[in-house]
Amino acid sequence: MVDGVFLTLMAIGFMLHINLRLTIYALIPAPFLIFTTNRLSKRIHDRFLKIQETFSQLTEKVRENFAGIRVVKSYVQEEHRLKKLGKVSNQLVQRNMELTQVWGLFFPMVLGLINLSLAIVIVFGGKQTILLSITPGDFVAFMSYLGILTWPLIALGWVMNVLQRGAASMRRINKLLETRLEITDSSSPIKINKLSGKIEFRNLSFSYDSNQLVLKNINLTIDPGETVAIVGRVGSGKTTLLTLLFRLYEVKEGELFLDGYEIQKIPLEILRRNIGYVPQDAFLFSDTIKENVCFGAPQSPPEKIVEVTKLAQIYDEIMGFPNQFETVVGEKGVILSGGQKQRIAIARALLINAPILIFDNALSSVDTQTEELIMANLKPFLSGKTSIIVTHRISSIKDADCIYVLDEGEIRERGDHKKLLALRGLYAEMYHRQLIEKELEKDQTEEAFGCAS
Known part of the structure; x- marks a missing residue:
């Protein structure tokens, strides 16, 4: 994460030093990248939260079946309980597929926007090179620095995935940790160690x-x-x-x-x-x-x-x-x-x-x-x-x-x-x-x- 931030700042700094206008052209897709990342991150968070809720239901069903195995067997309900368990399992698979679909969109969209930035630089940078507004060496260096930005942006996708999964897990934990006790000691309790029983x-x-x-x-x-x-x-x-x-x-x-x-x-x-x-x-x-x-x-x-x-x-x-x-x-x-x-x-x-x-x-x-x-x-x-x-x-x-x-x-x-x-x-x-x-x-x-x- 630290090296990604460092590389990004360094690359943009050198790009600005080479040519301000070309840098602005190169960063035109950036707002769309931020917007896309934000939207998909929210979807990843919501869908991973649903996955955890469904997984919780599945583990509870399994625990319940093991705990009540005598009742299940005595009423010959093995098949019925298996069907119920299978229904929850299928729901878990379906929700994992929904998450995978969103996650599968993320990298193609990120790479598409990176390639769009590259295409813009080639068109406008190539024109400026032909007109000798910038030297061929600066143009090659600029393209190299733009290539350096690719890795941090891909890493951003992985980081966002991990963060959203962690945030969904933490949300469930915090819900438990932040639950307030309904019954607590009085603000002015009496000092007593033993009751007599009245x-x-x-x-x-x-x-x-x-x-x-x-x-x-x-x-x-x-x-x-x-x-x-x-x-x-x-x-x-x-x-x-x-x-x-x-x-x-x-x-x-x-x-x-x-x-x-x-x-x-x-x-x-x-x-x-x-x-x-x-x-x-x-x-x-x-x-x-x-x-x-x-x-x-x-x-x-x-x-x-x-x-x-x-x-x-x-x-x-x-x-x-x-x-x-x-x-x-x-x-x-x-x-x-x-x-x-x-x-x-x-x-x-x-x-x-x-x-x-x-x-x-x-x-x-x-x-x-x-x-x-x-x-x-x-x-x-x-x-x-x-x-x-x-x-x-x-x-x-x-x-x-x-x-x-x-x-x-x-x-x-x-x-x-x-x-x-x-x-x-x-x-x-x-x-x-x-x-x-x-x-x-x-x-x-x-x-x-x-x-x-």
């Missing part, structure tokens, strides 16, 4: 958009050390209520306090470090079981790891693997069952020993008997900690200090197990339905054993 919702309403409220006028107080359960139908707002505690979304209407402080005033790092969270869809990293359990507390001693895995009823199964805690679970824990992944996620949350623990339907993939056993194991561990349990199985939360029943974003009922049964409302209906389902399941199991014998 949680208070005051007249809180929330919606993901302005059309429909997901939570409506929520008022509840959870004291430090209390075990609270939240039940309700699917889509009643249980998970949304929990995400507000992490400030994954901002409270827009009403107030949310932790230890008497507005949640917005608590630094995000302190807030989230003091909450242990177990989601329904347990995410595991493609690493060893030990690294997944220790994710929140990497320096934990081995005895603590063993303790929390025993509490989560996963220790015996881990020891059954050939490499035990050093077993690599694969992408998203592919070698584990849903129940095993959930119990490892529970162990991970217990290990950080946070004052607030949240279980969001964390045992949905575990059978009822194992769930009740885990909850019994956790009871001593949860003593003194604020724990919130969201579940559809009422049998595992009968001992909770307080149970809240959510329906259509509102708290319909609240109280302990006996009080809610006495109300004969939604909670009692759910409880009796689950008892019937449990009896039916028991009868079917006994019937199956009878037939087997």
Whole structure:
């Protein structure tokens, strides 16, 4: 690039020294060259940006197919998925062809304009040489300097191609880098290192958009050390209520306090470090079981790891693997069952020993008997900690200090197990339905054993 600029300036300088008028004639195509280069550069930029977007779609399709290969095979959809992948691949090829067409025009046009400049010099320079306005030696030297300009102009084409491709790539990267965080620390945060676990919702309403409220006028107080359960139908707002505690979304209407402080005033790092969270869809990293359990507390001693895995009823199964805690679970824990992944996620949350623990339907993939056993194991561990349990199985939360029943974003009922049964409302209906389902399941199991014998 530097040598190209130097050669261009040097050649034009000598051309001006030889003959000003002939130099002006020689540079007549220059404005057209600049205009053409500018137009084609923009087209190269736009088309290369489309190529990258399509390539991103292709790689995502491939990743998605590998991740969901079991579902694809179980539904015999290999051909259908291949057709979809082929469609995106063809689109990528087509967009590369469109870029090549523009790029293919660039060099012929540059060379055409250079040759036009050469033709102009030959006509006017030859005439001036015949008329002895310039000497034959100057004319030959002028033609030589004009030839020197050819290489920098061709190099300009390569440089423009590289720059436009780089600019298109950088534009996508900058779009990510320039994305501003929607939720940040307050400009005047409080100084606090540990929370005791008191949680208070005051007249809180929330919606993901302005059309429909997901939570409506929520008022509840959870004291430090209390075990609270939240039940309700699917889509009643249980998970949304929990995400507000992490400030994954901002409270827009009403107030949310932790230890008497507005949640917005608590630094995000302190807030989230003091909450242990177990989601329904347990995410595991493609690493060893030990690294997944220790994710929140990497320096934990081995005895603590063993303790929390025993509490989560996963220790015996881990020891059954050939490499035990050093077993690599694969992408998203592919070698584990849903129940095993959930119990490892529970162990991970217990290990950080946070004052607030949240279980969001964390045992949905575990059978009822194992769930009740885990909850019994956790009871001593949860003593003194604020724990919130969201579940559809009422049998595992009968001992909770307080149970809240959510329906259509509102708290319909609240109280302990006996009080809610006495109300004969939604909670009692759910409880009796689950008892019937449990009896039916028991009868079917006994019937199956009878037939087997």
